[in-house]
Amino acid sequence: MPDQPNVPPSSAASAPSGPVAPKPESPAPAAPQPPKAPAGFVNVEIDGRPLQVKAGTNLIEAANQLDIRIPFYCYHKKLTIAANCRMCLVKVSNAPKLVPGCQTPVTEGLKVTTNSPEVMDSHRAVEELLLYNHPVDCAICDQAGECKLQDYYMQYDHRPQRPAQPKLLRHKRKELGPTIVLDQERCVLCTRCVRFMKEIPGEPQLGVFGRGNHEYIDIFPGQELTSRYAGNTVDICPVGALLSRDFRFKARAFYLSQAVSVCAGCSRGCNTFLDHYDQVSYRYRPRENDAVNSAWMCDDGRLTYHRLVEKRALAPMLGRVGAGKPAAFAEAVATAAKRLEPFRGKAELAVLVSPQLSVEDLLAVAQLAKEALGASALYEGGLADGVEDALLLRADKNPNRQGLRLVAKAFGLELRPFQELVDAAEAGKLKALYVAGAEVPIDEHMAAAVLEPIEVIVTQAVHLDGLAGGSDVLLPASPHAEDDGSFVNFEGRLQRFERAYAPWGESRPHWALATELARALGFTWRRASARAVWDELRDRIPEFAQVDWSDLGPNAIRRPGIGLAPAAADARPPGYRERPVQLKARPPEPIQ
């Protein structure tokens, strides 16, 4: 809740963000004079309700604090103010005409009216004009269901279009770059996209061309929209003008449920919503967190949802490439335990762990490695480093390397780089390998070839390619979308994500696989959920001592008996998308 700083300190405790107006204790309630505002704050009255707000706040944000919603298109709180859509016009006591709420700062004693007939008529008129040339092709528009034009039309206009001249025809499908397609007919020329490209990634690749009725958004001649952050323009475009080529026509927005998630594309750990429907993920959208990613995420991260749905290992397999055959789960676990048993506590057994796993997965895997397999070191797998930039993208393409470090330290396990595993395998020093997360920093086929001579390879893998094919026992693991958990990002910030839907096929979270394996090796561990793993093992990590798991994160209210799987006609319990996300106001502090 980034609007917190706008609340005056005196009333911060009484009204964090609720619908109630803050009521500063006033000894004389009958006095017409509002109580004196603390320094830096002013008294305003919005629709007759008093409010103390930081001087300089604009009217949209001020009204928001009273849960009064002033409609807007061009305003975006992370961008400069353009005040060009005129949707937010409201009446104020110190101006003869309506003023744009996005651009007008509050002043002492200002009286604002947002619901008078005059203001409502202005909203209606602006909406009608914005729809003047709009093709109204909601039927084929990906934005339908999350479109401000639709919402405000229903709220403020709600009347048939007047018979007008034929509508202006423009480019309906202009591919601006590898990720974005633009429909100029739907654009309302709010210039959010132009301002974003200029101000946030600093790559002004979009511009406004033409004049008046003929204005349109476009790329500059001979150029392409190549920015790594272009995907954000799709999110901030209030209408269906800018669209993602990846998501195009894949699903209707109003079918999607959202899960509170964290991008696993790099170690920044941008906060996201994972939009899913019927057990399939369709896209990531950034979730606001000023401490991590502001309101943005990169295009590379957006596409990582593909990893949740493609090439998944869904059934346990016994035997290596070519000879592999599906097996029953219990049989596979028993075989894995039997094959690993002779190597317990020996130096010939290596454990390869991927920093793609969540903290909870890592805790269970590390405990297995240390206590059941008797290992003294973990080899660090994970994806190879990639590009890094100054805005969000980090070179480390794994979301949880810091978590892996913490967990390894807590269990007294040495962390060794992947190259040492390759060297040891090439020197013939290894006879058995237990892999939790089959991502490797070198070419997967090369890795499989190097590890080929090892006698026993037991792998827990999300995907079917690479190392998974070369293992004697493959246990299907589920990715982070399919279970609750947490990642520690590069600056040591522990971030929770929630289960979007149940694991696919026979896959199970890594912590469950590790626990099963330990039980097959004769231990009596028993855990029902990621939270149980956390509760059981987090004491070993001093850094986690002060952290409350449920405080951190999305606390999905799951009704017993109702799974996250399809429940209503559109595959979600009523209002699931709009379910309030209970996040604590304070962003989690870095724990290092």
Place this chain on the structure above:
Amino acid sequence: MSNPKRPVPAYEAPGSRPETARERAYFPELARGLAISAGHFLRNLLWSRDPSPDVLHRRGPNAVSTVQYPEEVAPYPPGYRGMHRLVPREDGRPRCVACYMCATICPAQCIYIEAGEYPEDPIEKYPVRFEIDELRCIVCGFCVEACPKDAIRMDTGTHCKPSYDRPSIVYGIDRLLKGPAVSHASDVWFKREGSDPPPEADPHPIPERGR
């Protein structure tokens, strides 16, 4: 006559007791009844049947009212909701733009759609797969009401044929896309060829300045 004080039992209609001497004699009446039956039998045997499926309007001496389904099919009343069809455009492509409105409203959840993109058509979106599980369909017609493009209709006047297996009652585009093509004046393809703006189609030209 019967005693008027005596209530008539339900099974004994008035006049059903033999009244006249001829009726009491029994055999003449038996012969008369047999003659009526034989007359009908011979009439239906010797004259051929009017095959019109509209039973009430059959003409001729033959009075058999059987409809020999499925060779003859009784006409459905107007407004009858029959099998769905996907309405084609003049060029044979479906009018459907895969907006999922029918799938959304369908209370039986029997419509499955997968959308695709035409590379060149002015309507960019079309259904790659459009399947209706006619077994689950409750023939409510909501899908027809919900369709914003007049692309699904239930005007075929037929109903779903029985089958020995369930999968064959899941109808795909191949079997649904049929019937007369439909266009409306508002259809986009009358305004433009593809997704680029037609060069001459600017309805609000900038007025030329006099020299």
